[in-house]
Amino acid sequence: MTDDSEPPAGGAPDPASGTAAPVTAPRAVVVLAKGHLHPAVLLLRLLDALRQAAFPVLLGAVFQPWFLVLAAVLFLLQLGYAVARYLTLEYTLTADELRVREGILERQERRIPLDRIQDLGFESTILRRALGLVVVMVETASGRGVEARLDALSRADADHLREVLLAARRDRTSAPASAADGEHAAAASPPPPEPEWIVHRSTSGELLLRGVTDLRLSAFVVTGFAALQLADQLGIATRMLGIAGDFQQWLGRLSPVVLVLLLASLLLSVIAFGVVTATIGNLVQFHGFTLALRGQVLQRRFGLLTTRQKTLPRARIQRVTVEQPWLRRLLGFAVVKADSAGGSRQQGEDTSGGWDVVVPLTRLAAADALLPALIPGIEQQAFGWQRGSRRLILRTALQGVVLAALAVPAFWAAWGPWALLALVLVPVWALLGVLAWQNLGFALGGPFLALRHGIVGRYLAYVPTAKVQAVVVRQSPFAQLLGLADLTVYVAGGSPTRLPDLTLGDAKRLALEIAEHAAVAAAADW
Amino acid sequence: MQPAATPRPHERLQRRVVLYWLLADGLSSLVVSALAWFVGRPLLAKYWEAWSPTWENVLLGACLGLVALAVLTPPLAYARWRFGFLGDLLLMRYGILFVEERAVPVRRMQHVDLVRGPIERLFGLATLVVFTAGNEGSAFRVPGLAASRAQELRDFIVEARGDGRL
Structure with a gap:
């Protein structure tokens, strides 16, 4: 019984919230939104079940008739499960939490506090789109990714849910909890949506270039x-x-x-x-990638066949990276990504669905220009870039020497003097060292740590020091010999940020400075 | 290499942790090498055609190396280990080949565990484990603490986090 007729941007307040408003009890549960899955989901499940039944039916028709019975039983079971799930699943959004109740035999109620909700993602395959359906994915910072998945709501319900959720969270952050109880009655009905500012819209040219330079x-x-x-x-x-x-x-x-x-x-x-x-x-x-900013929340919309919508509150951004693999660097283009708590990925790798991509591809200057939209305040910082130690070149060259010293005797037996070719490793490694040194740089600008590294490509990372969870200075045996050290900065989301080959003194000083920044910020959060 | 002017943690672990590590970690490698030598060697010699004195020497070397490693690592690890608090930061410094220095803001810790294994309890030792948010590298361990000291540290962290004033 979903009300499909409701306008998307939450025009009519939910009837439940209207009745709950006059209650003056201190912990009045104000229901902001409530609903079920869309009935058209049953059609989707029917198609799924039919598709899965096709193979057994085929087997039954050709070989063994009893496969037909099996297919029928499976089909009915699946359909029954889908119907039961559809009938029992109910979500409720209150001012404090999102509750998802489901289950036939064992009932399950999942409660997710609004504070813990990291992201609300929408996804819609082409079939769902034709039916006006959206899969809503609720992500928390647990690192497990999607915590609850509502497959599927009507587009209007989903939009409504998001509006109300964003509004409720805004209220929670702006008004202290104790004072807010009285005002909640007024805030319960969704306020008018904030104006949207389009930060970036990808042109087809950019996307085309992204594909062409996507050499993997x-x-x-x-x-x-x-x-x-x-x-x-x-x-x-x-x-x-x-x-x-x-x-x-x-x-x-x-x-x-x-x-x-x-x-x-x-x-x-x-x-x-x-x-x-x-x-x-x-x-x-x-296709049609749009990055928009509404209040403090970034929104991305993209996709041709499967459309995706993803919100990302600015405050949850743990790190922003501007990535330029070699070909894109040569052409002066860059990809912008943002890590939020909960997501995890390796350097240079897209998570499935491109969730962490903030800008698929744009000119480097444009990428730099839109950074303040992601991490506000960065435009006021003058980053005094510092170089890493030149001993980095020595270190890589030494590694080349060690490799060559191992390779020459190993190949000598088989190839004779040709094994001396392995000596090429030394200059090649030295060259890599030079390139790495040229790209390596770091800067501490007020509340931000900036890092630049790469060999042929170039990667820039900005980490708000307030988000830092831990700092580690590490010295390999080689590095101890040369007085070098690696600095690794851990944030709650994404892979750790590593600054290789600083001098030991630099690394320690920087580590302590970052850690103290983080400690001060943590104290302020508390 | 200029001397770093940054403060260093200076509290050491309990000396008896060396013995504990020897027992807990060394014992297993001793057992493994004993098994390999006294059970594995005759079996290999019997059923593997390519078995030769060279292989026997390799096996012997591996076993001795394993035992030597198990004997040598605990004192070295103990010698390097330092920890301490610098204001709101928990500092740790450790490592044998790879030296690591970690700094964790106390208020970023999500929760604090005290772990005491059976052998650890025998030695009156405890391990403090602190967790920060995030997936990778979010657990930090300080092993080889006297049980009372570990509890003190835990209480200090809990106090500094402000969990006491609920």
Whole structure:
């Protein structure tokens, strides 16, 4: 019994909140929103069940009739479960918490305090979109990601839920809890939505470029390996080996020039295939990407087939990174990402669905210009960039020497003097050291720590020192020899931020400074 | 290498933690190497065709290395370990090959645990574990504390966090 007719931006206040308003008890539970899943979910589940039943039915029709019975039983069970779940699931939003109740045999009530809600994400596949449905995902900082998943609400209900939630949280943060009880009656009805400021809207050109520059060699390897496995399973592998043998003989008869050209064109076509698929993937995933700011909350909307909406309160941002892999750096473009508590990812890797991407791709200058929208106050800081120690170059060169010293004797037995080629490792490692040193930099600007690193690409990270959970200075045996140290800064979300190869003195001074900033901020939070 | 002018933690662990580590960690490697030598070696010699004196030496070396490592690490770890409070910060410094210095603001700690294993209890030792928010590297341990000192530290942290004034 969802009221589909309700306007999206919460025009009519929920009837429940109207009746609860006059209650003057100190802990009056004000129900701000309440609802069930949308009935059209049943259609989705029916389709799911039909799809899953298709295979057993096919088996039954062809081989064994009793598969048909199995299919029918499974189908009915699934449908019954879906209906029961639809009938029992109920969500309630009060001024303090979001309650999701569900279950047939064992009832379960999940209560999520509003303070703990990190994010409210919307996702809508093409089928759900046609039915006007949205999957609502509630994320907390537990690190488990999605804490509750409402699949699916009508778009109007979902919008209403979000508006009310944001408004309730705003109230909680602005008014102290004790004084707010009286005013809650007035605040219970959703206030008019705040004006929206579009921070960034991706052009198709940008998205196209993102796809074209999305060169991930690992993807090729993975697809190649998967294809090989498939071929093996289908028994093609042995036949292919035979073909490969013939092919090799044929290749041997070709002139070297033709051979090189052939191989080059083969390589190019593989790369082209990768680029084309990456481009299409990016265009589909990030189509119409819009980053907007409403009050203190950032909102992202994107997607062509599956549309996604994701809110990110500015106060929850733990780190902002501006990433430029080599090709994008060459072209002067950058990706902006933000980590919030709860999300976790490795350097340079997108989480599924691109949840942490704030700007898919834009010019570096534009990326820098929109940073204040993500972490306000950063525009007032003048970052006095400091370099890491030059001994970094020495360290990498020494590593090259050690590697070469290991490689030469190891290969000598097999290759003889050719093993001396491994000595190339020394200058290559030294060069990497020079590049790394040139890109390495750090700056402590008031309440922000900025870090720059990279070898061919370049990665910038901004961490509000108030969000720092712990600071670690680490020295490897090599680093102890050279008086170097790594500094790692831990925040509640995302991977730790690492500043490699500072001098020991710098690292310790910086670590203490950051830790003291964090301690002061933590004391203020309390 | 200029001397760092930053304050260092200076409280040490209990000396008997060396014995505890020897027993708790050393014992297991002793058992493993004894098993490998006295049970594994005859079996290998019997059923593995490629078995040769060279392999025997390799196995012996590995076993001795394991035992040596188990004997050497506790005193070295003890010698490096320092911890202490600097205002609102808990500082730790430890490591044998890789030296680490950690600073955790007391008020960022989500909760504090006191862990006492059976052998630890025998030695009257306790481990203080503090957790901060976040997924990676969010637990920090201070091992080898006297039980009373560990409780003191826990109470200090709880006090400084302000949990007492509910």
